[in-house]
Amino acid sequence: MITKTTPVTQKEETPNDADQFGLREGMLYAEAREALIEQSWEAHTQGAKPNLNDATVSQLFDLGYEEVKDCSGTSVGPCRFEFMNEDEELLVVSTAKMGASSKQNRVIWSWFIEERLDATQQDSSSY
Numbered sequence: 001m002i003t004k005t006t007p008v009t010q011k012e013e014t015p016n017d018a019d020q021f022g023l024r025e026g027m028l029y030a031e032a033r034e035a036l037i038e039q040s041w042e043a044h045t046q047g048a049k050p051n052l053n054d055a056t057v058s059q060l061f062d063l064g065y066e067e068v069k070d071c072s073g074t075s076v077g078p079c080r081f082e083f084m085n086e087d088e089e090l091l092v093v094s095t096a097k098m099g100a101s102s103k104q105n106r107v108i109w110s111w112f113i114e115e116r117l118d119a120t121q122q123d124s125s126s127y
Helices: 029-038 055-062 118-122
Strands: 068-071 079-084 089-095 108-115
Touching: 029 079, 029 089, 029 108, 055 068, 055 079
Parallel strands: none
Antiparallel strands: 068 079, 079 089, 089 108
């Protein structure tokens, strides 16, 4: 069976809509985090624990960013942060480092709502 598909733009695939979360690409993570907390999003501390073996994750966690989950050592140094709202929606925020040597100063790269998981899936999730 052949079906016709319509190309989907990134905006349609992910809720990267500044009106929805108050986020925008390139925004400082500290500002984005504050905006999310003001909207009743909370750090998601369930499921996978932060990868504290990674120096960047450890530094961010020590700064109070308990929602950090992991970071990559690639050139842009992306990090994953997770938030949960009262409807138990999981908001994933990805950041990139700001400048070549900055691990702590981060800017928003992308964000999306991840599919809901039940409690057993959350506790056993892995990367």
